[in-house]
Amino acid sequence: MASTIRIAVLGASGYTGADLVRLALTHPRAEIVALSANSKAGQTMAEVWPHFAMVPQLPRLVASEDVDFAGVDVVFGCLPHAASAQLLGSLTGPRIIDLSADFRLKDAATYADWYGGTHPAPMLLPEAVYGLTEFARDALPAARLVACPGCYPTAVLLALQPLLGEAVIGGDRITINALSGVSGSGRGLKEANLFPEVAEAVHPYAIGRHRHMPEIEQQLALAAGRAVTISFTPHLVPMNRGELVTCIVELTPGKAVAYLRHVLAEAYAIEPFVHLLPEGVAPATRMVRGSNHAVINVFADRVPGRAIVIAAIDNLVKGSSGQAIQNMNAMFGLPETLGLEAAPLFP
Amino acid sequence: MASTIRIAVLGASGYTGADLVRLALTHPRAEIVALSANSKAGQTMAEVWPHFAMVPQLPRLVASEDVDFAGVDVVFGCLPHAASAQLLGSLTGPRIIDLSADFRLKDAATYADWYGGTHPAPMLLPEAVYGLTEFARDALPAARLVACPGCYPTAVLLALQPLLGEAVIGGDRITINALSGVSGSGRGLKEANLFPEVAEAVHPYAIGRHRHMPEIEQQLALAAGRAVTISFTPHLVPMNRGELVTCIVELTPGKAVAYLRHVLAEAYAIEPFVHLLPEGVAPATRMVRGSNHAVINVFADRVPGRAIVIAAIDNLVKGSSGQAIQNMNAMFGLPETLGLEAAPLFP
């Protein structure tokens, strides 16, 4: 029988941590050996989460510093930024998959600019693999520390990275409109996230200054081989899960939308989780709810020389915990789809 | 390698049929060999359903009469009532799991009363096994025809059947309040189910005359060994999935709520899908979303001599397609949980 991967989830009282546990529960090779949540240490997952009411066998929550990492093969960090790097920076035994923002930006100064503080473990930045799985496969098997992309960057990069890599679109005037479900804001107590504040309404937030902007630009620039600038406006939508990005791009002179389509079709031809939709079909979050899938499509704009590239993911799965599992699979030499086979939930 | 169960789903363009396909897709022993939908014959499932956009390999939809039943081991009927019995009544080869109402009521006259027409295949009624899996296990392995319970009956029977079976509650004054998500109304075009008619609102329907009433009474009477009458009022709640029943019952003189708790604990002690919650924890649909689980609890009422028994399920899974798969597993000698292991989706 195949050996088990013993996992610890730090920050299991947040939505990201809970979704990791949800997926790990049916992963045929994962065994959850430790769960931490400082504010809820001592409680069971069944007490903290409604959907684990029937899963009494999960380890009890402990404070992060009380986790025994000795028997752990891989640690999933679902902690707030800064706290994450502080704790993970001191770990020497297990491999690390971090879902916080701490190891995504390669430049500690940029991190300080956007996250407001000195990076707690800058010496680890060079080592961290940026874990957009489809583009990180070569590095993952040997990686000790993987930084999972943010949810918005995941959707945007899947849509645009191949196009910039092939230079079929320009990098100067990319306009991204983004829509996210409320789980993306976390489980912290904020008046702004109460049901009556959010339901039956929509609004933009972090206009012109969302922290995922430098991350997107960093990765697009790497693909393009030159600097890239984006306009990026996220909006909060009254739904639990789901993320959709609508990117208005400028075609490289001489390139047509059909060629963009060709580039994306090539890039994702054999991907299990990334799907270029048939011509004319609009990506929708309902296509991927609860699953690790991403759907993408490209459309001609009425304005000559422009195209519209759209991608949809589940922010908690491909945008976070599902991709983390996918990365774990790649790191441990397993099929990437292991434990992630469930079809989307609709309606 | 274990042999495959070849399945056909009739009525795959409805929510119930689609959820069956969703579950069957990752069932390790099921192979979907035929899908029917008369109104959408000729289309692919990816054209008909957003969440199958990335599953191009499913069989194309055909008209029900064009299904080749020769190579089919089990047929899942997700057709409207009457149409279901008409078609299934003529099948001789495969085993049948019917999700319509046609084979649930044992008495053809009662069927005619409530469903408004002569039963199309009354000769099959004696043979049909009422497939509330937890109480039908003895009969399922040999069954040729299984009638899956309605969604409301599933929730109510799980809550009350053991209590009536042990005569710890009375059968004369049961009052059931029921809440359902909108998917329970089906995918047919009705103004009443348009988003703006339903969202941000709640209302009762079929007051005093819902078709699940005789079904509930039939099965409760069988458990009680005497006639049972219920008041039953369903309400439409602005959510996609989920069903919750709140049952006000009268204790048999001398019995206390603690004893009801004991009866339920015994009944479901080793059930994989039915869970008596810890004392004081309120069942909630978010505990079971997307899963085959049911959660139940019992509470003392302030009125002496009364108790409140509450159950929650996902109407499309344990209330319909999941239970159908669970029944298939039991019929074919497989572990009941096969293909149904996914944890609930929250948030």
Add this chain to the structure above:
Amino acid sequence: MASTIRIAVLGASGYTGADLVRLALTHPRAEIVALSANSKAGQTMAEVWPHFAMVPQLPRLVASEDVDFAGVDVVFGCLPHAASAQLLGSLTGPRIIDLSADFRLKDAATYADWYGGTHPAPMLLPEAVYGLTEFARDALPAARLVACPGCYPTAVLLALQPLLGEAVIGGDRITINALSGVSGSGRGLKEANLFPEVAEAVHPYAIGRHRHMPEIEQQLALAAGRAVTISFTPHLVPMNRGELVTCIVELTPGKAVAYLRHVLAEAYAIEPFVHLLPEGVAPATRMVRGSNHAVINVFADRVPGRAIVIAAIDNLVKGSSGQAIQNMNAMFGLPETLGLEAAPLFP
């Protein structure tokens, strides 16, 4: 020109207080002269509330103890219980309309039982008028202190009070199922009220011990002239506003549903806000959203001798702030509908 009623709203940072301000803004005789909110003192209403962004002329929020009551004609108390009686008990000048629970129960011991503390101003209980406007009209013009009913009591009493008053239903076995939108839980920071916890889900709460139970029983007993006991189970529904109660009642022997209909028709024949719907039409919260209207209907149950009485209101309007305005109108000799004429908002 008619004189102005100068009003103060204490607790204007809660949903109830805000809805009072919303209604008062277009009331032709009301002038808002003071607004309090201890936790947000110093802020403007436009800073605290999105929908007052375009109403800059409202008074700035102050602490409750800093309100100058000298020039105030009527104080609306939207404070938490206990705090409300404490502050209002010391007021001598203005008339008082309290929307908290503090002056609803006539018996200080019952209050202590259910609200967990000695009543802060028991000497005022005899004076307080229970302000279910339709049944309090005689007392309102002279009242100094009015206790607005709770939201659930408002809906239940409108449905059942005339029936018990005419003794056409029994008072021993009333079963009430209640559904409420999330605004009923207030704007306080509770994890349970975050959007992802509530959306796409439903669950009961305060099972067998909701604080509105003794209030309902007190008022029904007054109408019946004898003790009344109720089973009452509230549920939280994913919508902002709206409340619906489904009451299963037992007919007095010899009385038929048609007669109950007659009693309700008589009771509400000329009421501007309470409407008996045509036979067979189910009350729905979407019928009354944002308005001070209530809709009621009565149905025969399948169980002989039982009837189902259903009522729907907007919990923040007829269930709270609208009824408070209606009471103010009655207290000051104005038409009850003044400032409350807006039709419901649908969709």
Add this chain to the structure above:
Amino acid sequence: MASTIRIAVLGASGYTGADLVRLALTHPRAEIVALSANSKAGQTMAEVWPHFAMVPQLPRLVASEDVDFAGVDVVFGCLPHAASAQLLGSLTGPRIIDLSADFRLKDAATYADWYGGTHPAPMLLPEAVYGLTEFARDALPAARLVACPGCYPTAVLLALQPLLGEAVIGGDRITINALSGVSGSGRGLKEANLFPEVAEAVHPYAIGRHRHMPEIEQQLALAAGRAVTISFTPHLVPMNRGELVTCIVELTPGKAVAYLRHVLAEAYAIEPFVHLLPEGVAPATRMVRGSNHAVINVFADRVPGRAIVIAAIDNLVKGSSGQAIQNMNAMFGLPETLGLEAAPLFP
């Protein structure tokens, strides 16, 4: 006493028609004398609409051709395009406020391109006043035929028209992302608008080819005095009401965001319904729900030379029926705010 304006609403069984009736019911000068709805002729509004259950005095619905226009002062056309112009083109008596698309585009050929058919009444196009009230005031008092703007154009034009009029932004690279509630899709029976298809999800539609595009470009070009091209992508959001547009614009060289702010502040300084929010406050649909208000703000983008202009309205009110009433007020010499004073509904 002031005289009454007798109004007829054609198409009163749609959401737009119903919202017109809702507003007209409390308009102090309007009297509803006729309501038409071909598919529901013979029914009462209380039968067709839940929120008019308590308004039995409304005229019964008749077929449009059966309306007696003799005693009608103003007709509100809420019919589908083409049908609208066909009927309204033949009216000679009453003044006309059309809410369809038929009289918005000045060029019949453009109409034919986008709406797929010869214009039914091209001779009326020159006469029609484009009724974005804030910019049409000079023409409205004498107008016989007013074309109410589409909902998206209303929001976009309020945001951008002053900026293009003052040439502080360019007209070549305007990118508009738009979000709308489901009521914008109408009450017709479409599978795509069923609750379970829309709830808990988001998706774009009409990508690159929405019919409001030429209307927006026409009006922006008029303001700019030169051609304007826009990229425009609408998305469907799971909410009943509300519309939000996020416009990425390029600053005219030498102009700063502060100056854009100044232009908007000047343009709307004394407007009762259009509000420039304080610096940094994000427009949100919850600020305007159920009301005729619009909120706007402008933000610097991180990309130098770009700005983000955002506007929110209620699509059924300022985006449709409310603006129609506002236009009626202007046409008949009444204060524009008459009947539209209600504050937004939140939550």
